[in-house]
Amino acid sequence: xxxxxxxxxxxxxxxxxxxxxxxxxxxxxxxxxxxxxxxxxxxxxxxxxxxxxxxxxxxxxxxxxxxxxxxxxxxxxxxxxxxxxxxxxxxxxxxxxxxxxxxxxxxxxxxxxxxxxxxxxxxxxxxxxxxxxxxxxxxxxxxxxxxxxxxxxxxxxxxxxxxxxx
Numbered sequence: 001x002x003x004x005x006x007x008x009x010x011x012x013x014x015x016x017x018x019x020x021x022x023x024x025x026x027x028x029x030x031x032x033x034x035x036x037x038x039x040x041x042x043x044x045x046x047x048x049x050x051x052x053x054x055x056x057x058x059x060x061x062x063x064x065x066x067x068x069x070x071x072x073x074x075x076x077x078x079x080x081x082x083x084x085x086x087x088x089x090x091x092x093x094x095x096x097x098x099x100x101x102x103x104x105x106x107x108x109x110x111x112x113x114x115x116x117x118x119x120x121x122x123x124x125x126x127x128x129x130x131x132x133x134x135x136x137x138x139x140x141x142x143x144x145x146x147x148x149x150x151x152x153x154x155x156x157x158x159x160x161x162x163x164x165x166x
């Protein structure tokens with residue numbers, strides 16, 4: 001179907017899962033998925049290995065640095081002191097998981113839905129089936145259009161990538 005992904009910098013398959021070693025590895029999905037659509041839902045299952053390493057990208061698209069300063073969309077896991085997830089869409093949507101924390105060495109589900117991207121968007125973040133927050137904003141997608149990445153951000157200068165997520 002022309003939608004071929006590629007494993008990068010150490011990501012590998014094992015038992016129907018993709019494993020990341022935490023050293024700039026990830027999966028390049030081969031095209032932009034979020035540049036022009038008006039609404040979408042995304043679900044990510046992941047299992048952190050307990051290594052604390054700061055903010056780690058679960059999925060990313062854009063030309064920013066992973067800190068939300070430029071035009072980008074990302075869902076991230078903070079394996080630092082909070083063990084929480086967050087979503088960012090440049091121009092107005094920023095949602096953190098609040099009181100919901102990600103357990104170590106267990107699978108967690110992050111779901112994000114957004115609609116109205118061509119006007120005022122509304123996004124909702126869920127962690128393990130619990131609604132963690134809703135936010136609205138006018139999204140600037142001018143930096144989108146680069147390949148969607150799972151695991152690592154667009155900028156390899158960003159300090160952390162996922163570790164042992166299945």
